[in-house]
Every structure is written in C-alpha cells, then in structure tokens.
Amino acid sequence: MPGAIPEQVNPEQQRAITHGSGPLLIIAGAGTGKTTVVTERIAHLIMDEHIPSDNILALTFTDKAAGEMQERAEKILPYGYVDLWVMTFHGFGQRLLERHALDIGLSNDFRLLSQTDQWLLIREHLDEFELDYYRPLGNPTKFISTLVKHFSRLKDEDISPEEYVKHAKALGKGKTKKSAEDRAEADRILELAQAYAKYNQLLLDNNALDFGDLILYTLRLLRERPAILKHYQHQFQYVLVDEFQDTNWAQYELIKRLAAPRNNLTVVGDDDQSIYKFRGASVSNILDFKKDFPEAEIIVLTKNYRTRQSILDLAHRFIQENNPDRLEVQVGDLGGLAISKELRAQREGVGEIGVIHVDTQEAEARGVADQIEKIRTSNPERKWDDFCILVRANDHAQTFIAEFERRGFPFTFYAARGLFAKPLVIDVLSYLRLLDNYHESSALYRVLTMPIWGIPHTDIVELTHAAKKKTRSLFEQLDHLDEAHLSDEGRAGVAKLLPLLTAHSKAAQTEPVGEVMLRFLNDSGYLKDLTKDESLATQQQAAVLRQLFKVVETFRRGERPATVRAFLQYIEHVTESGDAGALERDLEAGPETIKIMTVHSAKGLEFPYVFIGHLVEQRFPGQNRPDPIPVPDALVRERLPSGDAHLQEERRLMYVAITRARDGVFFSLAEDYGGTRRKKPSPFMYELKLVQPPVKAEKKLPLPIREYRSSPVQAAEAAVYNAREKHFSFTKLSIYNDCPWKYRYAFVLQIPKRGSQALSYGSSMHATLQNFFLLVKARQDANESLPTLTDLLTIYDRSFIDEWYQSKKQKQEYYQRGKKSLTVWYDQTMARLPNVLKLEQVFNLKIDEFVINGAIDRIDQIGIHERTKKPIVKIVDYKTGKLKDKFEKDDKYQLLIYTLAVRDPNILDGQVKELEYYFLDENEVRSMEPTEKDATATLDWIRTTVAGIQRGDFRATPNEMLCKFCDYREICDYRAI
Structure with a gap:
C-alpha cells in the first residue's frame, strides 16, 4: 500500500526508509530519529514493497528496545501480520536453538544461565x-x-x-x-x-547454555548445517540491525551469514556512541562495514530534533579528539565520499552551558541543587523530572543524594545493581539469618534496630555492651534484661519480638522461604508500616520488595530445597560472586522526580537539563582497568584502534552524556573529594575548553580537617564507648582508617563476628613458631641437641586449629600448605639460627592520655651498641597472607608502632636497626630500616586516628574491595557491594 511514509520525515530519513536492495549503513547521530527510521523502513518494506512480515529480521540489543520497536511497528501497520521477527540478538539465537538444537547434538529444552x-x-x-x-x-x-x-x-x-x-x-x-x-x-x-x-x-x-552460547551455537548451526542456513537466508529477505556500534565480532559474523547472498543488510549506528566495550562491543564493526561491503550506500542523519545547537557544537568539537579512529575520517580514507557527522539542531534557541567548579564535593552538590532551584524559579513550568544528574560510577552519586534529601527534593537513583544493599532487604535477610541461627549476633543487632519494635537505640547499646561483658551472644543477653537496665519501651519491644522468633523459627523448618518472609512482614507489622501512605518513598520500598521476591522465585526455580537455610546460602554465594542484586528501572513509572544515574544507563534517554558530575582526574575519565585475563592477541579477531582505546571509549561516554541534554548541560567538579590531595580537573574539561590549562604545576597543599557533627545516636554510642575504653591497638587504628563505620560495629557496639579459615591458619602457624623457639631456648639452656624437623611438625600438629574451614578438603589443603612451608622454613632458619631476644613480646605504649598495646612476634638481637650497651635488634612479624612486593602504609605503621614500643625505656629500651615481614607461605622476606621521620609520621597518624575515634566520628567510607571482605557487610546500609 503506497503512502506509508509519514510527511514529517526529512529527505535523508526518507532515503534511508525507501532504500532498495543491497547493504545500507545509516549513520544516525544522537537525537536524529533513528528508531523512527528503522520502524518506518519495516513498514515500508511490508506495505510498499509487499515483503511478508516474517521475511524481515530486525535485531537490537535490549528487550526494552525490541519491545518499543515492535510496538511502534504495530502502530504504523494498519493491519495484522503473520510474525514480526523484532528481537534481541540473544532472543534470536534462543529462538533458533529451541527449534534446531537437536541438529547439532544439543537439547532444545536447555536452561539459560545468568552470569551469577x-x-x-x-x-x-x-x-x-x-x-x-x-x-x-x-x-x-x-x-x-x-x-x-x-x-x-x-x-x-x-x-x-x-x-x-x-x-x-x-x-x-x-x-x-x-x-x-x-x-x-x-x-x-x-x-x-x-x-x-x-x-x-x-x-x-x-543441560545449560550461557548468553554467549546463544550466538556461538547459532553460528555453529549455520556453519555445520547448510540446509538450515539456506532456509533462513531465503526467509529473511531483509535484515536490519539497530545500535550496530554495540555488536561484537560473533554477532556481526552471524548477521553477515544470514544476509548473504542478497546482502539486503541495513545497519544503523553511530561510532561516536559506542560505549559498551566492557560488554564485548567492537567499534571496529561499524568502522569496517564499508570494507566488508564496498557497494554499501551510506546515509548520514544529521538533523537533530533534541538538542540546542550550541550544545551540539560543543559535543562535536570534543569528539573530534578521537580522530582518526572515527567513521567521519575513515570513510574518506577508503576513497569514499567525504561525510560530515556535524549535527544541525532543528530546535531554535541557544542551549545553556555552565560550569560549577567549587572546593568540596559537598559544595558541588549544593551548587547543582542551587542551579536546579534557579532554573525552576525562573521558569515555574519546569518539572522535577526535567533534570538529570549523570555520573561515571554509582558511588559518585552519594553526595547529590545526600543534598537532595537534605533539601527535600524528590529524586530517584537509578542504579542497575545494589538490591542486596537496600535497608529493607538487609532487614529481611537479617531476620532470616536470625531464624537460622539465634546466635548470629550481627543479625540480631540489625533486627533490634528495626523501628517496628520501638526499642530505643540506647537500650540496644546497653544490650550489646552487657553481652560482651558477660561473654554471651546477644540473643542470650535477652534472657538477662535486668542486667542491661532497659527502658519500658525496650522491654516491650523485646517482648513483641521473642514470640515471633519462636513461631517463625518453627515455620522455617518446613515452609518455603517465601512463605516465611511473608509471615515476618505481616506478623511483625513491617509490611503495614511500609505501605502506610502513598509517598514516593513507599513506592520505592514496594519496588524493592517486589524485586526481592523475584530473587526468591529465581532461587526456587533451581534444583535445590526452598528452605530458609538454602536460600541464605544461595544469597551468600550470589554476593560472593560479586552480584549486588539487580534493580528494576522504569523512568516513566511513579511520580515526577529528579533522575540520578550513570552515563551508561542514560544511553537512549533525553532530559531538558543534564548535570554531569565529578569531572576530575581518575573519576571521569575513569581509570583504565584492562581485562584481568585478556584474550591472547593471536586469537583476537577485531581490529584495534590506533589510539588509546580506553581514553577513546571514555571520550565517547562523555559525548553521550552531553547529547542527552535538550536545553542545558552543566559540568560540575570540586577539588576535594576526601583524599589527602586536591583533584585536578578532568582532562576532558580542558578538551572541552571549559577550564583553562594551568600555567604552572599546582602546589599541593594539605587539606583542612572537615568539621564533623555526629548524630545523637552515634554520640550516645561514643559516650558509652569512650567512658569505658582507654586502650587502642594497631588493629583498631587500622580498622578505623579503613572505615570508621566498621570500627563502630567492631569496637563500639562490639558485635561478634565469625571466624575465618585464614585466621585459624595464621594463628596455627604463629603458635607453632612461638612454641618451636621456646623449645630451642629450652634445649640450648640444657645443652641438648636442637629440635629436629620432626619436632617442628609435631608442634604444628598440636598447634593446628581445625575450625572455620569451609570443607574437609580445604582444611587438608591448608594443613599441607603449612607443613610444606614449615619444612622450607626449618631448613633456612636452622642453617643460620637467629639470636632470639623476645617472643610474643607484649607491650603497653603510653602516648599522651591513651595507651597503644600489642604483641610482637619476634625480636632478634643482632648487636650491642658500643657506647650505650643497648641491644640492637631486628623486629620480625610473621605473615601468612599474600606476598607483597613493597610496604603499604598500614604495613609500615604496624612495624613502626612496634619500633616505638621497643625503643621505649620502660619496655625494652632497644635500638631498632631493621623491620622485617616474614611471609611464611613463600618463605620470603620484606624489610626496611626505620628512620626518625618514620617515627614522627607514625605518632602523627596515631594521634589523628585516636582523635577521630574520641570525637565519635564514625562515618562510613565504603570501598568495594574493603566491603567485599568486611565481617559486617551483611548488616551495613553503606556497603559498596
């Protein structure tokens, strides 16, 4: 039927829609209507060219994009159709394999595995x-x-x-x-x-396949079964691919085979928006399309219907920094017609471009909020969802979230992951852990803090302190409430909780985990409290709860019992894998809010005003993290760019961020993001010419210590703690520097933690060496022969702690590892027996008004000072962890604290010549010689750290690596995983 093409398409779009046979490359810049072109081309082929709907294959990358494309096509087509093959690459592969897997020896009822x-x-x-x-x-x-x-x-x-x-x-x-x-x-x-x-x-x-298999085995099917390949080549007279720049090598190989020999292949993409290299996307595919299909027509869509011209000009000047590895340059190099990708705005008016450059990240968030208020004041018609904050990484959003919460701005943070870190999910999982094991004190602490019980926080602090004092679990302490001096509200809350624990523990023995969760949510009043109003917070909490039950459903589909214990083990393994829990994202659902998301998440979206945050070095562009295990070069099939591939991808990411804006784009950055050094502006800010390059190197100045005001709850905890604790250790100081919030859990609230195989093994090795040297000294004093290797291994057998290992096999592996290490250690040590002065030397070092205590593994005497007659010593600390090539800051501080103790006249009054870490598993040494400068720096570090503790400054400092191995990650609201 003629007349299918709407009148509002521009001439370039019409050429693309009505293109006849042969390959076609549509270069569709941001906001140029590429989805319209693809869907209108499908309608044209069906209605004007009379191509049956099931003879057209249209592929894209997400289910959402495929659904939108199919929905648009359905609206355009005036009548029904047989079958419209509009789907994702993986959906297409799955469909073919479900039909033909038997033809290559696979089952066609396979189970599809996620990455987790x-x-x-x-x-x-x-x-x-x-x-x-x-x-x-x-x-x-x-x-x-x-x-x-x-x-x-x-x-x-x-x-x-x-x-x-x-x-x-x-x-x-x-x-x-x-x-x-x-x-x-x-x-x-x-x-x-x-x-x-x-x-x-x-x-x-x-009987399982992963997502890569859906393409790999489909390719194998088409290669090994020519009749099947011929069938689909005949069926699919036209193949269309959207977001072609995001295809990987295997996907491109698949569509080339399907399109042959007609080569009626239409690909739509923009090399400047290729930002998914981490998913395997190969920008070389779109760059090589003209080489693979020399006869291909190229149509460039440059009329932009989204963004003001000044913003487009800024973006285009910036992305040319990626030349010559851009299609705009490469097509000309192939001898083709010169093309221009410079976008021309179809909306009149000048776009607003602004820079917010301030001192601190808190001021950056305030500056962004101020600008939003300013725009809304000048134009009251502006809605909250006209504004979007874009960040390079999820954790960069936190200061903006905190500022919007402070001002009462409605916002939605669209993180793709992080379900398991949501407070509601932590609450539910903590309750389940408590049902599985009453003596899980960290879980009980979390449960007690739930508002539904009405237990004052000061009561919880008293309970945890009393439990620690009496060496009880927190649950055992609930049977001795009189000792903790609880308030009436606290007693009432405990009285409400205990019967539920009894009833739900019984249910957990027989009922599926989903039923137990519902019992808790309903019986406790948690669900009623959660849904008490129709606020934005209630809607967001309800969405989180839905997603948690989706996790339960996924768990129940596996071949495992659906018990509480099995579910908790499943969650433990899922989080151990690095999966933080998927979060749904629907920008059109719910009330209007400011949107906060990563740039990757914003691909394909648009907003009147966009703010791009944290534009400083090492944040945007992000640090280059190459594949930990790269594919060998000899096997890589894609063509690599001549320039810095990582920096080019980051530049494309910035280009995508800028081109999300319709009316205004603001770039924000600060100099202080919490470290000891001021941050320089992102190199992109210089390329954008939004900041001036420095005339000379900036002098690094120490940053002032920020004022911190503790909350009433933390102040109460700190008061209890500070009144009773006067001693510190290196471990305490180190934990505080890692994360003050972790310190709060461990030493203020004193929540017990689980043991670990690493701790059991390390303690075993330390005890073995201590007892061995005691035996050496005893035999030397008695003029007897020195201990043999058999003696050492006998001591090891006696000292080996067989607790907290994950399996008998792991315990045996650790045991054999220690035995092997000790055998090598014995040969090396007995060949040159050290003069051991002290073993496990306990010390209490007075500094100002506090005491640092600890124990030194070994102190060897290596000489005597001629004048003072003081012993000259070497401090030795045993390590069973991973060998380090150099001393980290914490490594130095530990040994330097020992140095201060040994030098103290009231402890040993010795002169420390050498500090040594002995890595037992590798039998290698890392050593250093302490200096006065080191000693001064250590004292400063100790005093600064203790001052923070005494102020009650227990703010969280989440870090993905540290959070991953934190003993309290399961109950922490601030964890980074």
Missing part, C-alpha cells in the same frame, strides 16, 4: 577444574568471576574451546628450549584453555 548462575556452577564444580595459577589456596573462589568474564569474551570473539586448547598447546611446544618465563606463560594459557573446555562441558552436562 555461571559463577555458581563453577563454584559447585571447582574441584573438577585443574586450576593452579587461578586457584589461590587462601581464596579458592577469587578468580571465578574473572574466569566467567574471560569465557564470555572468548565467545564474543567466536573462539571455541578446541581452538583455544590448540593455540595453548602450540605455545607449549619446545618448552625445554624456552625461558622459564615463557614456559610459565605457556602453562598459564593452557590452564585457561582447559578450564574453558571444562566449563563448556559442564554446561552441556547440566
């Missing part, structure tokens, strides 16, 4: 992998996530296990002639290749 499911599968079968390099004994699961990502990248590149193993074995040929380094590298690659093969076999054994 992949992690869980490998963890469950970890003992079947012959891993050495990638299975550290102290943390066997450390590299699972890295391996999963590596396997995914291999599939992005269409690399089969057989090809990888063949490559690895080729590297290993002639190993005897290679250097030790080359042999080790060949062994590492072979270990990876065999692990990849084992992983794929596990998938098949468990």
Whole structure:
C-alpha cells in the first residue's frame, strides 16, 4: 500500500526508509530519529514493497528496545501480520536453538544461565577444574568471576574451546628450549584453555547454555548445517540491525551469514556512541562495514530534533579528539565520499552551558541543587523530572543524594545493581539469618534496630555492651534484661519480638522461604508500616520488595530445597560472586522526580537539563582497568584502534552524556573529594575548553580537617564507648582508617563476628613458631641437641586449629600448605639460627592520655651498641597472607608502632636497626630500616586516628574491595557491594 511514509520525515530519513536492495549503513547521530527510521523502513518494506512480515529480521540489543520497536511497528501497520521477527540478538539465537538444537547434538529444552548462575556452577564444580595459577589456596573462589568474564569474551570473539586448547598447546611446544618465563606463560594459557573446555562441558552436562552460547551455537548451526542456513537466508529477505556500534565480532559474523547472498543488510549506528566495550562491543564493526561491503550506500542523519545547537557544537568539537579512529575520517580514507557527522539542531534557541567548579564535593552538590532551584524559579513550568544528574560510577552519586534529601527534593537513583544493599532487604535477610541461627549476633543487632519494635537505640547499646561483658551472644543477653537496665519501651519491644522468633523459627523448618518472609512482614507489622501512605518513598520500598521476591522465585526455580537455610546460602554465594542484586528501572513509572544515574544507563534517554558530575582526574575519565585475563592477541579477531582505546571509549561516554541534554548541560567538579590531595580537573574539561590549562604545576597543599557533627545516636554510642575504653591497638587504628563505620560495629557496639579459615591458619602457624623457639631456648639452656624437623611438625600438629574451614578438603589443603612451608622454613632458619631476644613480646605504649598495646612476634638481637650497651635488634612479624612486593602504609605503621614500643625505656629500651615481614607461605622476606621521620609520621597518624575515634566520628567510607571482605557487610546500609 503506497503512502506509508509519514510527511514529517526529512529527505535523508526518507532515503534511508525507501532504500532498495543491497547493504545500507545509516549513520544516525544522537537525537536524529533513528528508531523512527528503522520502524518506518519495516513498514515500508511490508506495505510498499509487499515483503511478508516474517521475511524481515530486525535485531537490537535490549528487550526494552525490541519491545518499543515492535510496538511502534504495530502502530504504523494498519493491519495484522503473520510474525514480526523484532528481537534481541540473544532472543534470536534462543529462538533458533529451541527449534534446531537437536541438529547439532544439543537439547532444545536447555536452561539459560545468568552470569551469577555461571559463577555458581563453577563454584559447585571447582574441584573438577585443574586450576593452579587461578586457584589461590587462601581464596579458592577469587578468580571465578574473572574466569566467567574471560569465557564470555572468548565467545564474543567466536573462539571455541578446541581452538583455544590448540593455540595453548602450540605455545607449549619446545618448552625445554624456552625461558622459564615463557614456559610459565605457556602453562598459564593452557590452564585457561582447559578450564574453558571444562566449563563448556559442564554446561552441556547440566543441560545449560550461557548468553554467549546463544550466538556461538547459532553460528555453529549455520556453519555445520547448510540446509538450515539456506532456509533462513531465503526467509529473511531483509535484515536490519539497530545500535550496530554495540555488536561484537560473533554477532556481526552471524548477521553477515544470514544476509548473504542478497546482502539486503541495513545497519544503523553511530561510532561516536559506542560505549559498551566492557560488554564485548567492537567499534571496529561499524568502522569496517564499508570494507566488508564496498557497494554499501551510506546515509548520514544529521538533523537533530533534541538538542540546542550550541550544545551540539560543543559535543562535536570534543569528539573530534578521537580522530582518526572515527567513521567521519575513515570513510574518506577508503576513497569514499567525504561525510560530515556535524549535527544541525532543528530546535531554535541557544542551549545553556555552565560550569560549577567549587572546593568540596559537598559544595558541588549544593551548587547543582542551587542551579536546579534557579532554573525552576525562573521558569515555574519546569518539572522535577526535567533534570538529570549523570555520573561515571554509582558511588559518585552519594553526595547529590545526600543534598537532595537534605533539601527535600524528590529524586530517584537509578542504579542497575545494589538490591542486596537496600535497608529493607538487609532487614529481611537479617531476620532470616536470625531464624537460622539465634546466635548470629550481627543479625540480631540489625533486627533490634528495626523501628517496628520501638526499642530505643540506647537500650540496644546497653544490650550489646552487657553481652560482651558477660561473654554471651546477644540473643542470650535477652534472657538477662535486668542486667542491661532497659527502658519500658525496650522491654516491650523485646517482648513483641521473642514470640515471633519462636513461631517463625518453627515455620522455617518446613515452609518455603517465601512463605516465611511473608509471615515476618505481616506478623511483625513491617509490611503495614511500609505501605502506610502513598509517598514516593513507599513506592520505592514496594519496588524493592517486589524485586526481592523475584530473587526468591529465581532461587526456587533451581534444583535445590526452598528452605530458609538454602536460600541464605544461595544469597551468600550470589554476593560472593560479586552480584549486588539487580534493580528494576522504569523512568516513566511513579511520580515526577529528579533522575540520578550513570552515563551508561542514560544511553537512549533525553532530559531538558543534564548535570554531569565529578569531572576530575581518575573519576571521569575513569581509570583504565584492562581485562584481568585478556584474550591472547593471536586469537583476537577485531581490529584495534590506533589510539588509546580506553581514553577513546571514555571520550565517547562523555559525548553521550552531553547529547542527552535538550536545553542545558552543566559540568560540575570540586577539588576535594576526601583524599589527602586536591583533584585536578578532568582532562576532558580542558578538551572541552571549559577550564583553562594551568600555567604552572599546582602546589599541593594539605587539606583542612572537615568539621564533623555526629548524630545523637552515634554520640550516645561514643559516650558509652569512650567512658569505658582507654586502650587502642594497631588493629583498631587500622580498622578505623579503613572505615570508621566498621570500627563502630567492631569496637563500639562490639558485635561478634565469625571466624575465618585464614585466621585459624595464621594463628596455627604463629603458635607453632612461638612454641618451636621456646623449645630451642629450652634445649640450648640444657645443652641438648636442637629440635629436629620432626619436632617442628609435631608442634604444628598440636598447634593446628581445625575450625572455620569451609570443607574437609580445604582444611587438608591448608594443613599441607603449612607443613610444606614449615619444612622450607626449618631448613633456612636452622642453617643460620637467629639470636632470639623476645617472643610474643607484649607491650603497653603510653602516648599522651591513651595507651597503644600489642604483641610482637619476634625480636632478634643482632648487636650491642658500643657506647650505650643497648641491644640492637631486628623486629620480625610473621605473615601468612599474600606476598607483597613493597610496604603499604598500614604495613609500615604496624612495624613502626612496634619500633616505638621497643625503643621505649620502660619496655625494652632497644635500638631498632631493621623491620622485617616474614611471609611464611613463600618463605620470603620484606624489610626496611626505620628512620626518625618514620617515627614522627607514625605518632602523627596515631594521634589523628585516636582523635577521630574520641570525637565519635564514625562515618562510613565504603570501598568495594574493603566491603567485599568486611565481617559486617551483611548488616551495613553503606556497603559498596
């Protein structure tokens, strides 16, 4: 039917819509109506060219994009259709494999695994992998996530296990002639290749596929079964691909095969908006399209219907920094017609461009909020959802969130992950942990703090202190309320809680976890309190609860019992895998709010006003974090850019951020983000010419200590703590510097923590060496022969702590590891027996009005000072952790505190010549010589840290790496994972 094309399309769009046969590359810049072009082209082919709807294949990248495209097409088409193949790449692969998997020896009722499911599968079968390099004994699961990502990248590149193993074995040929380094590298690659093969076999054994398999096996199907390939080549007369710049190598290979031999292939994309390299996207695909299809027509859409011209000009000047690795340049280099991607605004008026450059990150958030208020005041018609805050990483959003909360601005933070860190989810999981084990004190502490019980926080502080004092669990302390001097409100709250715990614990033995969760939410009044009004907060909490129950449903679909205990173990493994819990995101649902999200999340969206935050060095552009396990260069199929690939991708990310704005874009940055050094502006701010380059190097000035006012709750806790605690240790000081909030849990609230295999093993080794040297001294004093290796290993057997290991196998591995290390240690030590002066030397070092206490593993005398006759000593501290190449700040402070103690006249009055860490597992030493400058710096560090503790300054400082291994991560609202 003629007349399907609407009158409002521009000439370039009409050319693209009505393009005839042959390949077509549509370069669609930001805001140029590419979705309209794709959907109108589908309608044109069906209505004007009379192509049956099931003979057109349209592929995109997200279910949402595919749904929108299908919905638009349905509105355009005036009548029904047989079957519209509009779907994601993975959806297409799944559809073909469900039809034809049997043709390549696969089951067609396979189970599709998420990335977390992949992690869980490998963890469950970890003992079947012959891993050495990638299975550290102290943390066997450390590299699972890295391996999963590596396997995914291999599939992005269409690399089969057989090809990888063949490559690895080729590297290993002639190993005897290679250097030790080359042999080790060949062994590492072979270990990876065999692990990849084992992983794929596990998938098949468990009737499962991962998302990469959906493309990999579809390619295999089309390669190995020519009749099936011919069938789909005949069926799909036209193939359209949206967001072509986001395809990986395997996906591009798939569409080339399907489109042949007609090559009626239309791809739509923009190389300047390729921002998903971390997902395997290959910008080289769109750059190489003209090489692969020399006859392809190129149509450039440059009429922008979104953004004001001044903003477009700024973005275009900026992105040219990526030349020559841009399509605009490369098409001309191929001898084609010169093209221009400079966008031309179709909306009149000048866009607003502003810079908010202030001293602190708190001032940055205030500046952004002030600007929003200013715009709303000058134009009352502006709604809250006309504003969007874009950040490079989720944790950069926190200061904006805090400022908006302070001012009462309605906002929604669209984080893609972080469900398990939501307070509601932590509450529910803590209650379940308590049902599984009453003596889980950290879980009970969290439950007691829930407002539904009405227990004053001062009562909870008293309970935790009394439990610690009497060496009881927190639950046991609830049977001795008189000792804690609780208020009437506190007693009433405990009386309400205890019967529910009894009833729900009984239910947890027989009922599915979802039913137990509902019992708690209803019986306690938590759900009623949660839904008491129709506020934005209530809607957000309800969404979180829905998503938690989706996690329960996912758990129940697995082949496992649906008990509370099994669910808690599942959640533990999921979080161990690095999965923080998916969060739903629907920008159109709910009341109007300011939107806060990452730039990656904003792709495809637009807002009248955009604020891009934290524009300083090492934040935006983000730091380059290359693949921990890169695909070997010899196997990589994509063409790499000539410039800095990471910086180019970050620049494209900034381009995407700028082009989300319709009327105004503001760039914000500060000099102080909490570290000891002032931050320089992002190099992008110089490229954008929004700040002037410095004339000379900026002098680094120490930052002032910010004023901190504790909350009444924290002040009450601090008062209880400070009144009773006068002593500190290096461990306490180190924990406080890592995160004051963790210090609060450990030493103010004194919440008990679980043991660990690393602690058991370390204590075993320390006790063994202490007892061995005591035996050495005893035999020396008695003029007897020195202890033998058998004596040492006997002491080890007696000292070995067999608690907190995850399995018998792990316990045996640790035991054998210690035995092997001690054997080497014995040979090295007895060949040159040290003159041990002190073992486990306890000290109490008075500094100002407080005391630092501790114990030094070993002090060796290496001489006597000629004049003072004081002993000259070496301090030795044993380590069973990972070998470090150099001293970190904390490492130095620990040994330097020992130095201050040994030098104290009231302790040893010795002269410290050398400080040594002895890494027992590697039997290697790292040493340093202390200086007076070191001693002064250590005293300053101690005083500053103690001052923060005594002020009650227990603010949280979340850090992904530290939070991952924190004993209190399961109950912490501020965790970064």
